[in-house]
Amino acid sequence: MELKDTPLKEEHLKLNALMSEFAGWFLPIHYGSVIEEAKHTRAKVSVFDIFHMGKFIVRENPDKSSLDSIITVPVTKMKTGKCKYGFLLNDSGTVIDDLIVFRIKEDEWMIVVNASNEEKDAKIISSKLSKSASFENISSKTAKLDVQGPLSSEIVSKIAGDKIKELKYFSCSVFNFFGGDYIISRTGYTGELGFEIYIDKDKVIELWKELLKFNECKPAGLGARDILRLEMGYPLYGDELTEDITPLEAGFERVLDFEKDFTGKQALLKQKKEGIRKTLIGIECNDRRQPRHLNKIFKNGKEIGFVTSGVFSPHLNRGIGMGYIFTDSAKAEDEINIVSEKGEISGKIAELPFLKETSLKYVC
Amino acid sequence: MDVRSGYYYTKEHEWISIEGNKAKVGITDYAQHKLGDITFVDKPQIGKILKQFDVLTGIESVKAASDVYSPVSGKIIGFNSALENSPELINKSPYDQGYIAEIEISNPSEIKNLMDANSYKEYLKGLEK
CATH class of the missing domain: 3.30.70.1400 (Aminomethyltransferase beta-barrel domains)
Structure with missing residues (x-):
């Protein structure tokens, strides 16, 4: 299958990005170091090209x-x-x-x-x-740039105006800049203070270049994005969320509104009544090795579940991950073993998010 | 990709630098590029006797967990303990500070099974086609 290109492909290549396939797209994985990009995002500010999202x-x-x-x-x-x-x-x-x-x-x-x-x-x-x-x-005509990190409000305000500092967490508004009206939301997938900018496809190169003129702002790829979202315990579709998983199993009852009707509601009410058999958990390893997709989870020698995704966390300096276990087969702080063909990693069940102190809800 | 002259290379992208009957072993610049950020290097068992191309130790990167093979037969006599907390030394300096282990060579004639720098360069060209 031919891969789809982002309008910023040439810009990524100029920055020596390692480009690879993701969800049918040809996208930057990193610009030198996944780990350095993840650290930079939590310390300063990074820009991510997220054109591919629908x-x-x-x-x-x-x-x-x-x-x-x-x-x-x-x-x-x-x-x-x-x-x-x-x-x-x-x-x-x-x-x-x-x-x-x-x-x-x-x-x-x-x-x-x-x-x-x-x-x-x-x-x-x-x-x-x-x-x-x-x-x-509007997927193919609208680009999305995520500007994420504690310094993000400083640089986004220089482009879209100081009003963006008034945006509260999980809110959005229309801002006038670069000769047009564009949506900016205070959202993200990193756990840091951050903004997502929705802009016309033919303006995105200009915006990308403008953002990178700020010394503190560096490009970051999908590799860093994966580390950052896992450190926050955010699920990724295809790993933690699939057509075999319900939001109750993934721990999202709090975002469901059972007062209204929606497709799937009856099945979820039934599942609530009958019991939720598997539960999404966090995994914190005892060393730098990382759990990997479909590794098995054992407690006291008994298999209790499987890993959905894992990374090395540069902020905890150890491997972390998420996975599903049989409900009530283990609780936070319980010791577990992650088993792969490469051997065993010892660790524990961890409460999510792994990182509790971030700039996510800073008041600008 | 940087290839160091005077070193010998395996098809699995390990290098060996030999002095007398001792040698240092690591992975090549090409290998560290392919693996991405190295996040973990397993400490090999000091004193263990290996045959040529046996697994020397395990290495993990943001991308994959892989094995590192011994370019020669011999005994493991040292581990670069700096890698325990700074495995990224392999990315930064694959041929010097990022060496992985030291080996006492038991059969120097096996070097004929390895590539010299020029042959390894040619080998890499072949892989990139």
Whole structure:
């Protein structure tokens, strides 16, 4: 299959990025060192090219919302200017995708989904919306740059104005810069203070170059992004979330609104009643070795689960990961062993997030 | 990719630098590039006797867990303990500060099974085609 290119491909190559396949795209994994890029993001500020993610615009009368019943997010209850995390589910309650919804206007929402699921999600959502709703897939014309790190508000404000400092965590607004009106949200996938900028495809090279003019701002790739999200215990679709997993198993009951109707709700209510058989947990290793996808998890010699993903955490200086275990087979701080064909790693069950003190909720 | 002259190389991208009957062993610049950031090097068992191309130790990077093979037969007599806390030395200095182990060579004639710097350069060219 031919890989899709980001408009910034040439810029990445100029910076000697190692480019590789991800979700059908040809994307930068790192620009020299995954670990250094992860550390730089937590210390200063990094910019990530996230063009590949799917972006949809839905417009409909909020009094007759059909979107509300398609996804778990309470789209009509959330205030304009807010962002909310949620799911698109199967009837069986398992996860087709995880997504973030932005209420841009009273009657307009942006939905941001995983690159690997863009086509599937577009088909499902557009086919379920009522006839009076409009659906637009803006993925290929809208770029997304994530500016993440404790210094992010300083540099984004120099481009989009000081107003961005008023954005609260998980809120968004439209800002005028580079001759257009563009959405910026205070969201991210790193656990640091950060902003996601949605801009026309043909303006993104200019924005990328402008951001990198700041000495403190460096490019970071998908490798660092994976470390940063795992240190925060954020799930990744394909690893922690799949069509075999429900949001209850992944520990997301708090983001579900059972007061409204949504696809998958009945199955989730049934699962709640009958019991949740597996639970997502954090794994903290005793040394620098990292758990890897599908390694087995043992406690007292008994197999209790499997690893969904793992990395070396440069901030904890040890291997960390996430995985599923049978519910109640272990609790936080219990000693476990991770078993792979390369041997055994000892560690413990850890509470998420692994990193508790970050710049995520700084008041700018 | 940097290839150090005077060293010998394996097809699995280890290098060996020989002085008398002792040698230092590490992985090449090409290997560290391919693996990405090295995050862990397992301490090999000092005193262990190895045959040529036996597994010397394990190494992990952000990308994969892999084995490092001994370029020659002999006894493991040393480990670069700086790698325990700074495995990134392999990325920064694969041929010097990032060496992995020291080996007492038991059969010097096995060097004929290894590549010299020029042959290894040619070998790398072949891989990149």
